[in-house]
Amino acid sequence: MKYSDYYGYALFFLILVLLPSFLDSRWLAVATTFIIFTIVALSQDVVLGKSGMFNMGQALFFGLGAYTSAICNTKFGMPLLATVPLAIIIPALFGIILAGPIIHLRGDYLLVVTIGFNIVFVQALQNNLLGLTGGPNGIFGIDVLRIPGIDSGTQSAVYYICLAALVMVLIVLKNLEKSKAGRALTYFREDPLAAESIGINTRVYKIFAFAFGAGIAGLAGTLYANQYSAVSPEAFDFVQSVLFFSIVIVGGSSVPGIVLGVFVMFVLPEIFRDFATWRYFIFGFAMIFTMILRPCGIWPATYGKVPAYILKGKQHGNK
Amino acid sequence: MDIFFQQLVNGLTIGAMFALIALGYTMVYGVMKLINFAHGDMVAGSAFVGLSIYTHVMGEAASLPAVIAIFLLTATVVAFFGILLERAAYRPLRSAPRLSAVVSALGASLIIQNGIMLVWGPRMRIFPELIPQLSWEFGGVIVSLIQLLIMGLSLLLMIALYLFIEKTRMGAAIRAASIDQDAARLMGINVDRIIAVIFIIGASLGAVGGLFIGLYYRGITFNMGWQYGLYAFVAAIMGGIGNIPGAMLGGILLGLFNAFIAGYVSSTWADAFTFILLIVILIVRPTGILGERVAEKV
Amino acid sequence: MATNDLLLENVTKRFGGLTAVDRLDMEVCQGQIYGLIGPNGAGKTTVFNCITGIHPCEEGRILWKGEDITELPPYRIAAKGIVRTFQTIRLFPQMSVAENIMSGRHVKSSQGWWHGIMHTPKSRRDERKNWLKVEEQLEFFQLHEFTVQPVQSLPYGLQRRVEIARAMAAEPSLLILDEPAAGLNDKETMALLELVFRIREMGVTILLIEHDMDLVMQLTEKLTVINFGKKIAEGTPAQIQQNKDVIEAYLGSDDDD
Numbered sequence: 001m002k003y004s005d006y007y008g009y010a011l012f013f014l015i016l017v018l019l020p021s022f023l024d025s026r027w028l029a030v031a032t033t034f035i036i037f038t039i040v041a042l043s044q045d046v047v048l049g050k051s052g053m054f055n056m057g058q059a060l061f062f063g064l065g066a067y068t069s070a071i072c073n074t075k076f077g078m079p080l081l082a083t084v085p086l087a088i089i090i091p092a093l094f095g096i097i098l099a100g101p102i103i104h105l106r107g108d109y110l111l112v113v114t115i116g117f118n119i120v121f122v123q124a125l126q127n128n129l130l131g132l133t134g135g136p137n138g139i140f141g142i143d144v145l146r147i148p149g150i151d152s153g154t155q156s157a158v159y160y161i162c163l164a165a166l167v168m169v170l171i172v173l174k175n176l177e178k179s180k181a182g183r184a185l186t187y188f189r190e191d192p193l194a195a196e197s198i199g200i201n202t203r204v205y206k207i208f209a210f211a212f213g214a215g216i217a218g219l220a221g222t223l224y225a226n227q228y229s230a231v232s233p234e235a236f237d238f239v240q241s242v243l244f245f246s247i248v249i250v251g252g253s254s255v256p257g258i259v260l261g262v263f264v265m266f267v268l269p270e271i272f273r274d275f276a277t278w279r280y281f282i283f284g285f286a287m288i289f290t291m292i293l294r295p296c297g298i299w300p301a302t303y304g305k306v307p308a309y310i311l312k313g314k315q316h317g318n319k
Numbered sequence: 320m321d322i323f324f325q326q327l328v329n330g331l332t333i334g335a336m337f338a339l340i341a342l343g344y345t346m347v348y349g350v351m352k353l354i355n356f357a358h359g360d361m362v363a364g365s366a367f368v369g370l371s372i373y374t375h376v377m378g379e380a381a382s383l384p385a386v387i388a389i390f391l392l393t394a395t396v397v398a399f400f401g402i403l404l405e406r407a408a409y410r411p412l413r414s415a416p417r418l419s420a421v422v423s424a425l426g427a428s429l430i431i432q433n434g435i436m437l438v439w440g441p442r443m444r445i446f447p448e449l450i451p452q453l454s455w456e457f458g459g460v461i462v463s464l465i466q467l468l469i470m471g472l473s474l475l476l477m478i479a480l481y482l483f484i485e486k487t488r489m490g491a492a493i494r495a496a497s498i499d500q501d502a503a504r505l506m507g508i509n510v511d512r513i514i515a516v517i518f519i520i521g522a523s524l525g526a527v528g529g530l531f532i533g534l535y536y537r538g539i540t541f542n543m544g545w546q547y548g549l550y551a552f553v554a555a556i557m558g559g560i561g562n563i564p565g566a567m568l569g570g571i572l573l574g575l576f577n578a579f580i581a582g583y584v585s586s587t588w589a590d591a592f593t594f595i596l597l598i599v600i601l602i603v604r605p606t607g608i609l610g611e612r613v614a615e616k617v
Numbered sequence: 618m619a620t621n622d623l624l625l626e627n628v629t630k631r632f633g634g635l636t637a638v639d640r641l642d643m644e645v646c647q648g649q650i651y652g653l654i655g656p657n658g659a660g661k662t663t664v665f666n667c668i669t670g671i672h673p674c675e676e677g678r679i680l681w682k683g684e685d686i687t688e689l690p691p692y693r694i695a696a697k698g699i700v701r702t703f704q705t706i707r708l709f710p711q712m713s714v715a716e717n718i719m720s721g722r723h724v725k726s727s728q729g730w731w732h733g734i735m736h737t738p739k740s741r742r743d744e745r746k747n748w749l750k751v752e753e754q755l756e757f758f759q760l761h762e763f764t765v766q767p768v769q770s771l772p773y774g775l776q777r778r779v780e781i782a783r784a785m786a787a788e789p790s791l792l793i794l795d796e797p798a799a800g801l802n803d804k805e806t807m808a809l810l811e812l813v814f815r816i817r818e819m820g821v822t823i824l825l826i827e828h829d830m831d832l833v834m835q836l837t838e839k840l841t842v843i844n845f846g847k848k849i850a851e852g853t854p855a856q857i858q859q860n861k862d863v864i865e866a867y868l869g870s871d872d873d874d
Contacts, residue, residue, distance in 0.1 A: 054418070101602050107417060108354055109601050112552065116594035119549075123591040172734055178744065180726045181733030187720045190709035197669060197707075199695030199724035199787060208730050239545075242425060249422045281433035287426025291419040292411045304713035304765035307745075310752040311764060 008256070016163055020156045028155045029227070030270045035162040036223045037244075037266050039169050041251075041258045043216035044244040046173070049253025049301065050182070051209040052189030054107045056241045057114030060121045061091040061214035063236025065221025067125065070139040070231045071132050080145040080226060087222040088215040095214030099207045118238035125233040138232030145226040162223050169216055170255065176212070177305070185209050246283070250290045252297025260299060321459035326582035327575070332466040332535065334574020335473035339528035340551035341558070341566040342480065343521030349497035349561030350510075350517055352417070356424040357404055359548015360431035361397055361522055365529025366446060366539040367439050369393040373447045386449050393530060394523040401522030402515060404431075428544070436541040443540045446533030469531045476524060477567050484563055493517060497561055550577070553597045559610025568608060622646055623668070623699075623791055623824065627677035630660075630667050630846075637663040638674065639846040645791070650813065650823045652837035652854075656866055660846040661826045662704060665795055669701050670694045681791075696724045698790035702780045702797060704826075710769035714779050717768055718754050721786025722747040750786060758782040758812075774805040778812075785816065792816060794825040798832050806832055834858070842866070 019031055040062050047055040065087035072078040072086060102113050128135040145161060146152045152161070176182035188195035188202040196202055225231050243265060251261025265283065269276035290298060340362050347355045372392050377385045408427040412420045454463035484490035496503040496513045504510050532547060533539050550573065558569025573593065580592045600607070623645040630638040637660045645651045653661050666672040668679055670691040678687045686694060700721070708717050726747055732740040755761045758778050763771060768779055777797060784792055794813075798806045806829065813836055817823055827833050833840070834854045842850040842857060844866045850857055857863055 054421070102598070105601060105605065108421070109556070109605055111354070111421065112556065113598050113601055115549065116553075116597050119594050120591040123588065127585075127587050127591075175736055176733045179733045179736065179740070180723060180728040180743075181730045183716070183719060184723060186712065187709055187723075190711060191707050193671070193691075194703070194707035194709065195720070196691040197671070197695060197701055197703075198720050198783065199692050199700075200720070201690075201692045205730075208733070212733065246422065246425060249418065277437070278433075280429045281437060284426040284429030284431075284433065287429070288408050288423045291415065291423045291426070295415055295419045301711075303711055303716060303767060306713060306715045306765055307748050309745075310715065310748050310755070 012259070013167070016166075020159055025155045027270075028159055030267060032155070032159045032162050032227050034262060034267050035159070035166050036220050036227065038259055038262045039162075039166055039220040039223070040217050041244050041247045041262050042169060042173060042255070043213040043220065045248045045253055045258055046176070046185070046213040046216070047209050048245060049248050050176075050189065051185040051206065053103075053206060053209065054111040055114045055210070055213070056111050056245045057116075057118035057121075057238065058213065058217055058244050059236040059238060059240040060114075060118045061095060061217035062221050062224070062240070063121060063125070063231070063233075064091040064094055064214070065218025066225045066231045066236070067133060067139070067221070068218070069222040069225045070142050073142050073225075074139055075132060080143055080222065081147065084219065084222050087218045089218075091218030091221070092211040092215035095211035096207055099210035103203060103206045103210070115238050115241070118236075118241050122233045122237055125236070133233075136233060138230055138235075140230045142225050142229045142231070144229070145222070158227055161226070165219060165223055169219070172216075181205065181208060246287055248297075250287055250297060252299040253301040254297075254299050257297050257299030322582050324458075324460040326578040328460060328462050328466060329582075330575035330578030331571065332469050332574070333577060334571035335470050336528050336531050336535070336547075336570075337551050337554045337574050338477060338567045338570025339473055339524045339531070340547060341555040341570045342477075342563065343525040344548075344552050345555040345558070345560055345563060345566035346493070346517040346521045348555070349563075350493065350500065350514060351409065351413075351420075353409060353420050354424060354552065355404075355409075355521075356421070356548070357408070357427035357431050358521065358525060359546075359551065360428050360435070360544035361401060361404070362525040362529040362532070362547055362551075363539070363541065363544030364400070364431060364435050365393050365397045365526035366533035366543075367435055367444070367541075368396050368526075369530045369533060370439075370444060370446055370539070372396075373449070379447070381447065381449050389449065390527065390530060394526040397526035397529075398519045398522045400431075401518040405514060405518045432542055432544055435544075439541060441541060443538045446537050446539050448537075450534055465534050469535065472527070473531075476527065480520070480524070481564065481567075489513075489516060550593065553593060556597065557600055557607055559607030562607065562609045565607055565609035572608075622680070622682065623822070624680040625664075625668070625677065626680070628664070628667055628674045628679060629676040630663055630672060630674045637846050638667065638843075640677065641841075641843065641846070641848055643841050643848070643851075645822060645824050647822055648817065648820065649839060650817055650825070650837050652833050652840040653824065653826050653843065654828075654833060654840055654857075655843040655849075657828075659843045661843060662795055663846075664843070665701060665793055665826065668694075669699065669793065695787060695789075698788075699793065700784040700787045700789040700791075701793035702777075702784055702795055704795040704799065706773075706776050706780055708768045708776060708780055708783070711767055713765045714760055714763045714768055714771070714782075715748075715751055715755065715765065717779055718751045718760075718783050718786045719747065721754075721783040722750055724787050725750070754782045754786050757785070773800050774802070777801065777805075777809070781812070781816075785821075789821060791822045791824060794823065794827075796826050796828060798827055798829045810836055 020028055023031060040058065044055070044058045047053050068087045068090050069080055069083040072083040073080050098117055102110060105113060125133045126136045144153050147161065150157055184200045184205045187200055188205065192202055247258060247261035247265055251257035269279045343358045344355060347353060369389055372389050373379060376392065377389060404427055408423045409420060412423055450465050450468060452463070454461050484493060492503065492508045493513055493516065495506065495508060496510055500510055551570065554569035554573040555566045557573060558565025558567070576596060577589055577593055580589045584592065625641055625643040628638055628641045629636065641664060653664060655661055663672065667674040670689050673688055678685055680686070681697060681699060686697060709720065727743050728740045755764060758781070760778060760782060763775065768776055771779070798809055801809060810832060813823060837854055840852065840854060840857045841848055842863050849862045849866060850860045
């Protein structure tokens with residue numbers, strides 16, 4: 001990372017770590033939700049921003065993770081912390097299963113199919129599938145995520161748990177960027193034919209991207225279940241997917257862009273209550289203007305991140 | 320057997336509405352290769368516009384001339400907004416990558432939907448009873464006047480559109496632009512005008528569809544656009560996106576499918592089944608029933 | 618049969634009613650610089666697309682090092698050592714030169730998908746090794762000063778070089794070049810000539826399509842000429858120049874690019 005990147009991240013985290021000292025419970029809840037949605041938006045970015053696939057059903061995986069944790073906790077008595085691996089793996093598996101048959105579809109069609117998956121998912125939830133999902137009212141009374149040695153019941157604790165999750169997610173995403181798999185995603189986004197011809201099995205990596213994004217969204221789902229102690233179908237409606245989709249496109253496929261997008265969409269309406277009724281109306285205009293004026297988003301992805309040791313010249317020895 | 324025929328009637332009615340709305344999607348997609356996400360919201364808006372015209376312009380008159388006037392005025396207003404939509408949200412992005420146009424369409428959809436909410440409020444409104452609530456019974460099957468009206472008028476409009484597309488010069492120009500916009504331009508076809516025409520036609524048909532929704536379901540909400548819009552879009556894809564007879568066929572088939580699922584399985588699963596059907600079709604035959612495969616040159 | 622042979626037997630490719638490639642036989646031997654030429658629309662790029670798996674042929678077969686590769690998808694063909702460039706240059710536009718070349722290392726990298734989640738010391742070594750290989754290509758192709766520049770901002774001639782560098786990063790045994798001199802001026806074409814010879818010296822077999830006849834005559838050792846998908850002549854450049862059928866197909870003159 002460039003030095004300016006380090007400063008940016010440091011400042012960002014400093015603010016986030018100090019927030020609980022400044023905010024009361026209600027605002028801390030807003031901040032917690034902000035972090036949770038940022039994680040979902042980052043997961044959306046893997047599929048849409050990095051891999052270029054028009055996925056408008058990410059709320060499905062978010063909801064899968066949330067409901068997995070909710071069901072395992074309330075119906076099977078598992079402590080919430082123990083449900084985390086399941087909340088990551090089950091959505092990831094669904095990501096693989098769902099992506100498999102549809103991954104070859106052209107952009108617009110893929111878009112509509114993912115919306116379709118989301119709608120089927122929500123309706124299944126509402127119909128109390130297998131007697132597990134609790135119908136239109138959802139599932140209540142989810143236990144708090146307990147970490148031994150910490151008073152996990154306070155809003156502060158919940159907030160810090162989410163913050164820790166965000167840090168982990170960002171580390172994993174950084175890893176992805178600097179790996180063969182991560183680069184493969186951007187290559188086939190830019191030119192699928194060239195990527196295939198240079199040896200990239202685009203089908204496998206597309207499914208990988210879906211599963212990867214699904215797993216991260218699933219983790220966010222557990223955090224959501226922890227924060228609200230309840231899950232319900234409307235929270236994972238395809239309308240939410242549209243929002244996450246728009247945040248990535250309008251904000252831009254970068255961490256600052258996504259954070260900005262989530263902030264505008266979810267935090268500003270809390271700060272300016274009047275804004276809340278107008279928020280979608282204004283956001284609609286923002287979307288159109290951004291596409292006309294800044295098609296790559298407000299804070300687009302940057303490239304050219306190359307290890308320093310190959311920039312320096314012919315100084316090092318063996319190759 | 321009663322259920323079958325009842326759902327047949329219901330299905331054809333819903334299908335007719337889907338078909339009218341689907342035509343708007345398919346015509347725009349055919350020429351511009353763009354999913355006009357805002358179309359569903361325009362349809363929803365039509366119901367509200369119709370409501371307001373009834374209340375404020377027609378003085379709540381429900382005579383036949385008044386009803387006809389409401390339909391014509393609503394269609395005109397909505398068509399105007401359709402042109403506005405195209406100019407503001409789509410024309411600036413004609414040469415932009417597809418993703419930009421998709422997002423712009425979504426933005427337009429949010430604007431229209433929330434515009435409706437800001438003007439008419441977030442709560443459900445009741446659409447006026449413009450058509451008498453008459454119905455007849457034939458051997459256990461109930462058919463209402465409204466259903467007959469919807470089916471009949473939709474059929475007329477679809478026939479008219481079909482003749483327009485197949486038999487007129489403008490129709491031929493539209494077909495040409497759907498196949499290859501650039502080639503059509505080179506042949507001297509004014510593509511801008513074609514696009515204006517399809518938006519007017521699509522919006523007008525959608526307006527009629529929206530008024531039918533108001534008449535049939537009576538309760539209208541600002542966010543119903545996406546639900547009907549998505550269904551109609553599924554119908555357009557099923558029939559073969561870009562294919563006008565396909566949209567009509569898809570609409571009717573989808574209406575029937577929806578009605579039969581509601582009647583025989585459960586109405587709470589209707590959405591899910593419909594979209595599963597869509598997904599299956601897209602996997603097995605993405606070009607739709609009447610669509611054609613287009614090869615891509617490398 | 619020698620190894621590193623590319624053998625096309627009776628290859629036929631149809632697009633609906635059009636037969637783009639008609640029962641083509643062709644053999645490229647190891648270390649050769651082999652040319653495939655013919656008038657516009659003769660089907661040359663289609664032949665390349667068949668070889669590289671983009672449009673698998675309907676009839677006939679393609680053998681590489683004795684193995685049947687006819688039905689393989691493009692990414693498997695690349696893994697077998699056959700890498701191509703495109704007539705219209707298909708780079709990854711927003712990404713830098715180095716990142717583009719790095720894509721060529723994909724087939725040579727030992728990382729699995731799980732390393733996208735978490736690195737191990739082994740995968741970190743793999744990363745380093747591949748970036749160093751990229752650096753080798755940057756030097757070989759004299760692209761070092763453009764390392765972090767986005768390729769879409771480079772002039773056409775440089776983009777061509779990046780595309781070839783990307784292909785070479787994959788350490789191919791057979792390099793397929795589709796009209797590498799298209800859009801290049803005379804100076805750039807000369808540089809390309811030298812480059813191709815240097816690549817051949819490294820042991821890479823080269824198969825190319827080209828319209829620039831001067832370049833073809835200087836560069837290639839053997840040619841196949843096709844027209845309307847059918848082979849009309851085969852031989853050394855000198856032989857081809859005298860061949861009546863070839864002259865007729867081209868009507869005598871070839872256009873400058």
